[in-house]
Amino acid sequence: MNPALKRERTNWRGLPGRLMRSLLARRGSIAAPLGPEWQADLALIRDTRKRVALLLNDAAALQIRIAVRTAARLDGAMAEAGVLMGGSARLIAEAKGDALLYLFDVFDTLQGAAPGGFSSEAEVRGHFGTTHGALAMVEALLSPYPDIRIRPGVFPSTASGLGEERFSFVHLDLDLPGATRDALDFFHPRLVAGGILIGDDYKDREVREVFTAFFAGKADTVMPLPWGQVMIVRQG
Numbered sequence: 001m002n003p004a005l006k007r008e009r010t011n012w013r014g015l016p017g018r019l020m021r022s023l024l025a026r027r028g029s030i031a032a033p034l035g036p037e038w039q040a041d042l043a044l045i046r047d048t049r050k051r052v053a054l055l056l057n058d059a060a061a062l063q064i065r066i067a068v069r070t071a072a073r074l075d076g077a078m079a080e081a082g083v084l085m086g087g088s089a090r091l092i093a094e095a096k097g098d099a100l101l102y103l104f105d106v107f108d109t110l111q112g113a114a115p116g117g118f119s120s121e122a123e124v125r126g127h128f129g130t131t132h133g134a135l136a137m138v139e140a141l142l143s144p145y146p147d148i149r150i151r152p153g154v155f156p157s158t159a160s161g162l163g164e165e166r167f168s169f170v171h172l173d174l175d176l177p178g179a180t181r182d183a184l185d186f187f188h189p190r191l192v193a194g195g196i197l198i199g200d201d202y203k204d205r206e207v208r209e210v211f212t213a214f215f216a217g218k219a220d221t222v223m224p225l226p227w228g229q230v231m232i233v234r235q236g
């Protein structure tokens, strides 16, 4: 075929994709076709959305899957602080292998309870009001997966007794700067070398400032990600 004609045909075929990419780019978004090895991740993310409200965008959810699969080769438990309905916890549970998975959230423990007077509890009550995930629903969602340890209540008091635990992967999705700071204080010294911590809410100025202050002067690799997360790799 005449090469000019062939080029024209190829360009014509590519046009809808180019148009869509250019429209998305103007809105600050991208479209990227995923290779076959990631299709199962997308299917799981879609399936999870059908079951519960998952508060992460697809790129952030995919990032968690990739990081958990990588961290599963290391020794150590995994953890999520900020579980809500268990959507992101399901994505972790599906990829964690044999690792223990600790899940920290108030769930419905504050419903109707008198305020306890802890500053972290006041912060959670003030921000989330009565909107929390139901523990029984999260237990049911995660019942197919082994080695899940749910710690209901206000973090960091719910981490008591875990001082000797070591973690290969941690997902922090607490929304709140104070709770995020508490979680970094607890998890960072317990991350194994090469262990990965993903923080959500990095678009939020106050949460971002907590990460910036915490990691200033530390040797760990800190990667802000364009879809609203930050990923830390612990240096030994």
Ligand SMILES: C[S@@+](CC[C@H](N)C(=O)[O-])C[C@H]1O[C@@H](n2cnc3c(N)ncnc32)[C@H](O)[C@@H]1O
Residues within 6 Å of the ligand: 053, 054, 055, 056, 081, 082, 083, 084, 085, 086, 087, 088, 089, 104, 105, 106, 107, 120, 121, 124, 128, 132, 133, 153, 154, 155, 156, 173, 174, 175, 176, 179
């Ligand atoms: C944004 S939601 C988590 C969303 C979930 N990761 C997802 O993707 O579907 C934040 C959760 O953090 C919990 N939370 C915030 N501060 C907390 C604290 N100090 N202790 C326990 N849970 C806390 C809230 O109850 C809420 O369920």
